[in-house]
Amino acid sequence: MSCKEYAWKIGPYVDGELPSGERNGVEAHIQRCEDCREMAMSFRALDRLAGGVEIPSVSGREWAAMLEAVTASAPAQPALRTRRSWEWLLPVASAAALLLLSLFIGKTFFEGQQRAGGDVPLAGQESGVSGRSPLADKPGPSLQELPEEEELQEESVVDPRRADSRNDPAGQGSDF
């Protein structure tokens, strides 16, 4: 290996960060290479100097004042802090609750119309749900089943006005 290749290892050697397998090789090179030896010595001297730089002292009273200033500027609010870990769930849970609520209301309304024996009125058609549901006689589905049920209704019963509305992106967007 050349001096240039060893140069990269001199710092880790001085710092005790070189793997033991490489340490002997670097040590041997330093013994016979004056430039690399000087580099190692100067790195060591530099570190000692840096470690020796005096840091002005700070009194216990000053630290206490700092602690007080820090805690006064940012009063601890553990309840809020704890909440942060699950705060992200709030919008998700809200959206899910709204979705389920709207589905439940829609389903209740739809079943009410079915029990009345008539076709779904215009309002129902406007919402993209029309005709008698093939599931009308089934017991009420669980909340988890609702989305699948809606798909079935859309596929099995198609109202002409609903079909027209599918060509209208704005109309589709207002379905639910």
Place this chain on the structure above:
Amino acid sequence: MRDASDDEDIRKVEEFLRGDSKAFEFLFDKYHDKVYSIAYRFVRNREDALDVAQEVFLRVHLGLGSFKSGSRFFTWLYRIAVNRAIDFTRRRKVLPISGSESFDLENWAEDPGRRTPSPLEVAQEREIEERLAEAVSRLSPKHRAVFVLHASENLSYKEIAEVLDCNIGTVMSRLFYARKKLQEILAGFGFDLLGTQKGR
């Protein structure tokens, strides 16, 4: 790898998040000297270093909720300290020091059992420290951060890599160039780390 001290830190962070303000005091007491030391080596002024330290602990106090317990607290803390100190030095130009004498750094550095220094020697030591501090302040922020964390705070390469969020190879490279640059700057001041005094 986390040790008992790291685990203790994590426990204190958790206690603080559960509402125990004493836990924050514990962390403050344990680390204020280190944070102040890092800040001082960047800003080179006692009052400024205290300002930086206060800002660091304020951020820690506000941000402990976002600390990820999978990492080590002190590396997270030191990263904030380094970033705040760098920001501070960018906002405010650090004043260069004056002085004209040249000294034998090698003899000063290599003699751990020095006798009680004379007033002249004390003055010389102060100037050497000042020169080195100024040389460090001339390094780029990245090189300065690595050098300060290694040479002054005695962090291992792995710990520095954690603090600066880089790999160990980057730490080695930055430290190498930082040292070479410091040698150049000190040579420009007339100091030779291996003991040769140069006229200016």
